[in-house]
Amino acid sequence: MTGDMLKVRYDIEGLRAIAVLSVLIDHAFPKALPGGFAGVDIFFVISGYLIGRHLLQDIQAGRLSILGFYAKRARRIFPALALVLICTWCAGWAFFTDHELADLARQMLASVFFSNNFMLWSESGYFDTTALDKPLLHLWSLGIEEQFYLLVPAMLWLGTTGRSGSIRWVARLGALSLLSTIILSDFDFVGSFYLLHTRFWELAAGVLLAQAELRAGIHSVTKRNAREILVFCAATVFLSVVALGAAHPLGDWKTVVSDGGLALTIILAAGTAWLTDHCSRGHEWHSLISRSAQQGNAAASAASIAGAVLLGISAAALTPANWPGAQTTLPVLGTALLIAAGPSAPSNRFLALKPLAFVGGISYPLYLWHWPSIVIFNFLKPDAGAAELMIPLAVSFALAWLTKILVEDPVRFGRFGNLAFRRPPLWFVASTLAIPAILGLLVIAGHDVPSRFPPNLQAVAHWSEDDLDAWRKTRCYLDANATVEFSSECTPTKRPGVPLVVLWGDSHAADLYSGMAAIQSTTTMDIAQWTVAGCPPTAKPLSVGNSNCAIRNPWSLAELAKLKPDTVVLAGAWERYLEVGQAQEELLGRLSDTVRRLRALGIRQIVIFGPRPLWRTSLPADLFRYMVRTRSNNIPERLGKVSDAIWNLDAAMAALAAAENVQYVSVLNFLCDKTGCLTVGDRSSSRPDLLYRDRDHLSIGGSKFLMAHAKPQLFE
Numbered sequence: 001m002t003g004d005m006l007k008v009r010y011d012i013e014g015l016r017a018i019a020v021l022s023v024l025i026d027h028a029f030p031k032a033l034p035g036g037f038a039g040v041d042i043f044f045v046i047s048g049y050l051i052g053r054h055l056l057q058d059i060q061a062g063r064l065s066i067l068g069f070y071a072k073r074a075r076r077i078f079p080a081l082a083l084v085l086i087c088t089w090c091a092g093w094a095f096f097t098d099h100e101l102a103d104l105a106r107q108m109l110a111s112v113f114f115s116n117n118f119m120l121w122s123e124s125g126y127f128d129t130t131a132l133d134k135p136l137l138h139l140w141s142l143g144i145e146e147q148f149y150l151l152v153p154a155m156l157w158l159g160t161t162g163r164s165g166s167i168r169w170v171a172r173l174g175a176l177s178l179l180s181t182i183i184l185s186d187f188d189f190v191g192s193f194y195l196l197h198t199r200f201w202e203l204a205a206g207v208l209l210a211q212a213e214l215r216a217g218i219h220s221v222t223k224r225n226a227r228e229i230l231v232f233c234a235a236t237v238f239l240s241v242v243a244l245g246a247a248h249p250l251g252d253w254k255t256v257v258s259d260g261g262l263a264l265t266i267i268l269a270a271g272t273a274w275l276t277d278h279c280s281r282g283h284e285w286h287s288l289i290s291r292s293a294q295q296g297n298a299a300a301s302a303a304s305i306a307g308a309v310l311l312g313i314s315a316a317a318l319t320p321a322n323w324p325g326a327q328t329t330l331p332v333l334g335t336a337l338l339i340a341a342g343p344s345a346p347s348n349r350f351l352a353l354k355p356l357a358f359v360g361g362i363s364y365p366l367y368l369w370h371w372p373s374i375v376i377f378n379f380l381k382p383d384a385g386a387a388e389l390m391i392p393l394a395v396s397f398a399l400a401w402l403t404k405i406l407v408e409d410p411v412r413f414g415r416f417g418n419l420a421f422r423r424p425p426l427w428f429v430a431s432t433l434a435i436p437a438i439l440g441l442l443v444i445a446g447h448d449v450p451s452r453f454p455p456n457l458q459a460v461a462h463w464s465e466d467d468l469d470a471w472r473k474t475r476c477y478l479d480a481n482a483t484v485e486f487s488s489e490c491t492p493t494k495r496p497g498v499p500l501v502v503l504w505g506d507s508h509a510a511d512l513y514s515g516m517a518a519i520q521s522t523t524t525m526d527i528a529q530w531t532v533a534g535c536p537p538t539a540k541p542l543s544v545g546n547s548n549c550a551i552r553n554p555w556s557l558a559e560l561a562k563l564k565p566d567t568v569v570l571a572g573a574w575e576r577y578l579e580v581g582q583a584q585e586e587l588l589g590r591l592s593d594t595v596r597r598l599r600a601l602g603i604r605q606i607v608i609f610g611p612r613p614l615w616r617t618s619l620p621a622d623l624f625r626y627m628v629r630t631r632s633n634n635i636p637e638r639l640g641k642v643s644d645a646i647w648n649l650d651a652a653m654a655a656l657a658a659a660e661n662v663q664y665v666s667v668l669n670f671l672c673d674k675t676g677c678l679t680v681g682d683r684s685s686s687r688p689d690l691l692y693r694d695r696d697h698l699s700i701g702g703s704k705f706l707m708a709h710a711k712p713q714l715f716e
Contacts, residue, residue, distance in 0.1 A: 013360030014351030035318030048206025059165035085436035105443035114146035174204030304345030310334030366400035471510040476529035509571035515707025536572030538590040567605040575611035619692035638676030
């Protein structure tokens with residue numbers, strides 16, 4: 001290994017610290033640092049730079065060994081990952097329901113094969129477990145990096161002639177990846193977020209930077225070229241600050257940052273495409289690099305300051321909407337500028353401070369430990385305040401430091417403190433991931449795993465209700481993007497003298513059907529059901545609703561005009577829309593407008609079902625963990641807490657219903673009070689009669705329980 005390879009860039013270690021601390025703050029205190037999630041993108045650029053430099057130096061020295069490269073990656077990644085997976089499995093065995101433990105086992109197997117990002121992409125959907133319930137969610141980024149590492153050595157080798165490494169294939173694919181990020185982010189958000197095709201360019205940017213540095217020769221720039229780089233960096237800072245400063249009074253930071261990112265994307269994509277055309281012409285490439293990529297003191301200072309400003313803008317102004325997208329160029333370019341500036345530049349000297357360098361040195365195990373620690377802590381203490389969330393972060397730091405001292409250094413360097421010894425063999429390192437794989441397979445096999453809890457607790461741990469046939473799924477309850485029409489059974493013909501009730505709304509209307517069908521068994525009535533996931537029953541769609549609602553809801557109004565039902569039931573996931581950013585005033589306005597439209601159609605009976613409580617994870621999971629924490633075998637009558645925002649929404653909707661002279665069913669007042677919400681219906685049932693099947697949807701029993709209470713309002 002050359003002296004250059006042995007030399008540690010402490011400013012890059014500090015940059016790693018900034019990246020991991022940004023992610024930690026974003027995960028523990030999301031409102032404190034809106035763009036903290038971009039720390040992952042900083043990691044991608046750093047990884048691409050370091051790995052690209054390592055491979056390109058080996059090519060130049062004539063000692064490239066792809067197997068040797070993967071052996072070093074295995075020593076770096078496998079042992080710490082295996083330790084975190086095993087410890088997370090142990091915590092899951094103690095505190096997770098059967099369903100959650102099985103989900104954790106699948107995540108573990110995917111993580112062992114570095115395909116967790118594919119699993120998360122395939123599982124994402126309307127009823128997928130929330131992110132807070134996935135202790136290995138963060139390993140999607142590790143999958144991205146490992147998949148990149150599988151490709152980049154072969155791509156560099158393909159472009160290599162003798163000892164001259166070429167990044168032409170990396171650059172070309174990077175340019176395509178950058179453009180696909182812009183094109184696909186609006187159409188396939190989940191795939192764009194989790195898969196390599198829209199992340200490749202971020203790692204490729206680091207490889208291109210490494211190639212530029214190696215070909216240029218370090219710190220030998222003419223005054224003219226230094227001035228050119230200085231002007232470019234100063235212009236980047238000036239335009240970014242002015243644009244954001246002008247936008248701030250208007251509250252339109254997101255738009256300006258996105259548009260700025262789009263402009264950078266166009267420039268970078270065009271520049272990359274042009275550069276790739278020069279890669280095959282050695283003399284022109286060398287000339288280009290010597291003119292543009294070398295650094296002088298002034299240029300390095302400008303690049304360092306510009307990079308710091310871009311990262312600051314990213315942390316303060318970015319949002320996760322449509323990420324990655326055009327705005328992702330800001331943290332990527334900022335990271336590249338800081339790395340290119342060199343260790344002596346102003347911002348880089350700050351990054352090289354010992355506290356930051358120390359955190360950067362443990363950044364990999366710290367990233368591995370932090371999310372499982374936060375998730376498990378929230379499982380055990382769901383009502384933890386902001387100050388208490390410092391506990392899992394402190395634990396993560398301690399575990400990361402111990403992992404580096406006791407696992408990483410011995411395996412990678414054969415060192416424990418001042419004691420040097422022979423490193424463990426590679427077969428042993430590779431086999432460490434076999435342990436979490438076996439543990440995951442044991443759980444997935446399921447039948448051979450002994451019962452972990454007493455019978456009463458086991459009944460809650462086993463509880464599930466995944467069958468949506470009670471909602472008449474694919475017939476009367478459709479997915480948001482479904483192109484099919486409702487089945488004929490969803491709209492019965494109106495019969496003389498028989499009340500016709502139309503159930504209109506999203507999944508919170510669909511889960512009421514079981515209760516209405518139970519009423520129908522004892523009361524003469526017909527039920528029409530028009531329910532679509534993510535489409536609340538409003539004449540005009542909500543700003544956070546699905547785009548297809550703009551087609552579905554006018555159809556519903558037109559059908560109501562023809563059908564002339566006796567009663568229309570409006571039910572929606574009002575509290576969920578509020579949670580994801582829907583303004584309460586707009587929601588109430590849309591609902592009021594809908595009621596008036598229905599009145600104009602001659603609908604005489606309108607019943608609005610109000611918001612519901614939101615369980616932290618799901619009622620079965622929250623109940624199970626409460627019983628584990630309190631060591632109780634008895635299901636409590638009430639559990640949880642309803643936020644003030646939902647109580648306020650319920651009161652506002654009740655007032656709206658009174659003003660419009662329509663019936664209102666306050667689900668909150670029926671199921672909840674200030675001490676908590678009801679958990680079960682029929683306590684004499686042999687199987688726990690839980691009222692909710694997940695975080696916000698009623699079980700079949702819960703639907704019957706609520707609709708029996710609401711029956712007088714339906715037939716007043």
